[in-house]
Amino acid sequence: MSEPLLRVENLSKAFGKVVTANGLNFELKAGELTSIIGPNGAGKSTLINVLSGSLSADGGRIFFEGQDITQLPIHRRVQRGLCRSFQVVNVFPHLSVFQNVEIPVLAVARRAHHFFRPVGGEAEVADMVRAVLERVGLAGQAQTPASALSHGDQRLLEVGIALAARPKLLFLDEPTAGMNPVERVDILQNIRRLSASGETTFVIVEHDMDVVFSLSDRVMVLHRGGLICDGPPDHVKGDGQVRECYLGEEVR
Amino acid sequence: LGAGVLKPTGLWAAPAKVKGPVKIGYQAIMSGTLAGYGEFHKMGVDMAVDEINKKGGIAGAKVVVEYRDSTLKAPEAIKNARYFVDSWGADFLGGVDSSGQALALAPVMKQLGKPIIITHAATEKLNEIEVFQKGIKEVFRISSPTYQDGNAAAFVAKDLPAMKWATISPKYEYGYTCWSMFKNTLAKLKPGVQFVAESWAPFGTTDFRAHINTILDAKPDGLYSVEWAGELISMMKQAGQAGLFNKIKHVMLPVGAAMDVLEGLGKEMPDNIWISGRYFFQYPKDKRNTAWVASFVKRWKHYPAYVSETGYSSIYAFKQAVEAAGSKDAKKVIAALEGMKMQSPAGERVFRKQDHQAVYTVPWGLTAADPKYPFKVMGKMVVIPAQDFFNRPPFKGPESMPPFKK
Amino acid sequence: MLESFVHVCLAGLSKGMFIWLVASGLTLIFGVLGVLNFAHGSFYMLGAYFCFSLLSHLGHNFWLGLILGPLFVCLVGYVVERYFLRYVYHIDLPYQLLLTFAFVLIFDDLVKVVWGAGSIGSPSVAGLSGSVRILGRLFPSYSLFIILVGPLVALGLWGLLEKTWAGRIIRAASSDREMASALGVRVPALFTAVFVFGTWLGAVGGGLAVPYVGLLTPGMGESIIIDAFVVAVIGGLGSLKGAFLGALIIGLLSSFGTRFLPTFDMFLTFILMAIVLLWRPQGFFGEEAAR
Amino acid sequence: MSRAGVYLIYGLAALALVAIGLFAGRFVLYLTMRVMLLAIFALGYNLLLGRTGLLSFGHGALYAAGAYGLGLFNLHVSHDPLLGLLVGVAFAALIALIIGFFCVRQTEIYFAMLTLAFGMMFFSLIWNLREVTGGDDGLIGISRAPLLGLPIGRDYQFYFLVLACFALAVWVIHRIRGSAFGLVLAGIRENHQRTSFAGIPVKNYRLAAFVVSGAFAGLAGSLATLLESNANPFSAHWSHSAEPVLVSLMGGLQTFSGPLVGSVIFVVLREVIERFTENWMLWFGVILLAIIMGLRGGVMGGLEKRLGRARAARPGGAS
């Protein structure tokens, strides 16, 4: 069996008495679109924070492509291909859409340290940026400052920035928060497509169950820091415990 | 006043008239905690200018003075000097409180080619190195240098029954230099003295309690301190509260006779403290000084501070030099200033030819109350002739330093 | 030896408490308004000058001067906040610094113009002008008084902010002005009030400084403001508890430094500041911020 | 304003500077040099403050590092001004590297206070190591030997060295701002968390920005030392670091020309005020107030707003 993309061993994290990760063990396979769901406060964001390096783990180890990355700083993880987006919009507000995407592209292309050559002269980089903008559908607004985008477009940009780093594994924390249902389906279809292209493996956190169940290959359910259910959507949908503590009697 | 009446006739008769106003650019500290010094400078200078202009100016030409705030920072001093000479068209410059500024100005004055008379900054390096060694002719100093604070103090101290000395002094060159001069000279004058403690207070210290403790721990017989201005006031008050003057009987303050200090401390200045300065209004007790002090008090409702006197006399020094040279040409005036002897409220001054340092005598005295004044003045006075304790050219080796063989 | 040690401690304590008195207002204003107020030193200076000039009109009653003098400074603080600072809260932090710095320049020179450039020796305080003998050495009663006042002020402020509703409202408004106003807080008025209160603390510090330092000079605020900054910083900016502890540490450190390591006393202070900032930037009492 | 218009203005300014060097009187020459030195200092500084969003109170120390670096080299090793400048700049960069290494761990006000602390340690070293640094008297007697055979002793000669350095600094900083590195710095200012999730080692970039801006502070410091023929300890004091802040803010933080215009205003304004009154601080303060209250965003920022330029659309422009 080939090495999984990400392997987590005994991961734990607590804030005082609040346990947000309680000895988690799981693996993520390349190309598998995984959703993480769970009640509010279950520890989903915290898990992403720990895996992506925003927070340090209290215990346990994280392996990415077989290598231990538990202690690596954020940018190293990103350079290896592990990236994330944020639950709240988190872009460069005063930079243009183009520049927003240009920064991660420069980093990937290892051009970020060129301090004397005009950035406009990096033709290759510009092409890559345009490609990303095409993919998320923001090509028409390349010169708009990010702060002037509508909320939905900012979310798209958010995903675009994350994609621009060419991650192998990308965590999306509620990528559709605050979007209207149509845009929501749109962007998730988009993700589905990108996932299918195989370049990037997506892990998303979502509260819209219609979307989660129709889209994902695999669903993981977190509750009080523990993994209470893990499997294909249908399996999870039918799980009693999940119904009780998360879904409620009927799927809305 | 008699001299004043006689002078104009001589003036109209002898020297050739100098063209245009004589412009003097004067800089001193006029902002921040030491701004009071700037005020005192100006009182003296304004008085001299008004007097001179009333009596027909310098060789017939009006004197004009422009002031600038020196801020104690070297680049500002340089900018001011350049402004005075290159933009305003000053013939001569005066002022400067900080040693660092005076040293930084020396090469600039050489470049600008105009004479300056320093009226406060005390570093001996100015005359010994910049003027004597490097030959910068443009710099003169009318106020007494660190010799007064270090060497002269030692001459006074040698007659006191104190064998163990300590210091609280400013944590910068001035403090270090004075203390080491004091130590060196006193050790030569009085073998066997000990120097038991030193405590250095950074610029702007307001709380001397820790320093005072350091001194009390060492149990010296004498305390020597070249703290000055507001810091000296704070130190004296806090020392009094800590009972220092009960335990240490001999206290020497080389710049304690500054008016801001005496007025600031008022009755809180203890009796029997040794004080001195660059000038003290009670000395010399001659007619010229008495009249000057009276007119100063009348005009400003203040007794003249030492910088008032040095500022005042610096203007007269230029006047005398211009009149002697018959021109305000820098080279000629410099030549006239070199070795020039002048009468001033502080007594007779001679600008030594080699190092351009004015040699004159300032008294040391013991503080005492006097009903005539709302502050302490000098009771017993000791006068050590300046020639006995000023370092001498060539400023190298022990022969240049006091005590000198007769 | 013991005598010396105790007196070095006492000197450190009084210095620390004295800095604390000034730093408290600075910390409060930073904590609530988020403004690093350079002009705080000026308020301190103005407090000293107003107290001093009232003295001669109040029959040299220091206490009356101490009560009335700072009120004038509050008026100044009010004008500064209401007509100037209020308009720059929303722009870059450096502009706020710059604005308060402009006031430093203005007040320093104004004091010079109004009260004269020279330093003024202060009168002593009836009842506290003497000294008490502690272990054979005299210690000024006034310094003892300062050592007592410091903790009292600290206690009062702590109670005010932690234990009263006014305090909680202030903390809420300081973290989110808009939301507080939506809940019914008159935020601009509250901020003015806090600023004026902080000003008052600084001015009282100035009033208390007159007999402590022994003199008044234009620009006297500059030397204290840096100490106050250091204290506010190592305590964790905005934390009053931290500032209090910071003041104690700086006071003692500088006192012992002066006594035992005289060459490097300034160096010591700043190295301590750097270590604290690197090790616990949120100050002694700050919590670890996770996100 | 069109691009050509901007180039025209820069061209005219350059011409004016050359003309000053050729025809102006000694004081104007001197003041212009002071303006250019301050501008080099502020331009470099603004790379940190305006671009990266880091407020430093330790740049005085870096300026002083340049000054003392050149000064000590000049007094003890060689009078060669070019080597001296190199040594000064290198020394400043080295100190910036050391100070920066610690300081970039924190941001915002904590960074400001850390730089203040390290800067003041450096100040205290200069003040106390009297044997080396001359204590508060500073280093004196620094001479201006010919540069590659060209004399620079006279002001009108030295002026052109300063002008050359100034032009070089303007050009280099302009290039840096427009480079990938410059864009990343702007990204760090806007959102450092996001920048690290773009795969960029934020601390290293902050450090690099600190060192580069420190090198320019050092250049300004060494040139100033040659100009005034002395180095003084107050230049390391934190309050001296406030000068480029003042200049950048007066001119406008987010604009390239801000620090340039700010330097001119700072020096000239002060000079003008001092011709009228000794209470220059008072009037300087009042005018500062007016600038802050009237033209939030500094003179250039304010002007741009007035001219109705869509600032938001500019790279790195801020509201």
Add this chain to the structure above:
Amino acid sequence: MLLELNQVNTFYGTSHVLQDVSLQVEGAEVVALLGRNGVGKTTSLRSIMGLTPPASGSIRFHEEEIAPLPPYAKAKLGLAYMPDDLRIFPDLTCEENLEIAARLARRQGYWNKQRVMELFPVLEERRRQKGLNMSGGEKKMLSLGRALMSNPSLVLLDEPSEGLAPLIVKALVEAINTIREHGVTILLADQNLKFCRRVCDRGYIIEKGRIMHSGNMEEIWADEAVVKKYLAL
């Protein structure tokens, strides 16, 4: 009429975000503002609350003109607001966040700390936790609870259902019903049509800053053309 907006116009800088918005809310009603992203729902609520004051138009509350009043005065009159970004005071504990609202409004009524905690039991558990460290969903509940603590006669809720787990959304539906039972009127902005249908009586549809349509919630739900035109595509 509890709340009445008439010809309200609001700008952000030069961009004209609300254009002649008029709407009415009766007492004890739950009314929804619907519309796509960026059409001005949040801005409408902020304008009512006075956080982005309208440039022109009238806002009447209890038959009184309140448009020129600052937010704090409106809070005292009985308006409460739950922003979309929640705005929990990070330094205060969960409990203090609740108490402070009651304290500031000084209005008596049904809601108090205990009742709010009964409504959202998680808050009881997190009682002493600092606002800063609560999860997104916890904050939402706290923010809503805080709005209730002032016993308002009208609460403005911005995106109440967003980011909540399905179970909690269900609880929220019940909570909103409880809230209205106790005489509190609600004006909410939400994207989730299903949710709105279950809690709201009427709805207004906004498009590019203008009210384009209004009606009974069931009617809107049923009117496919409208949904398609303004809410979907």
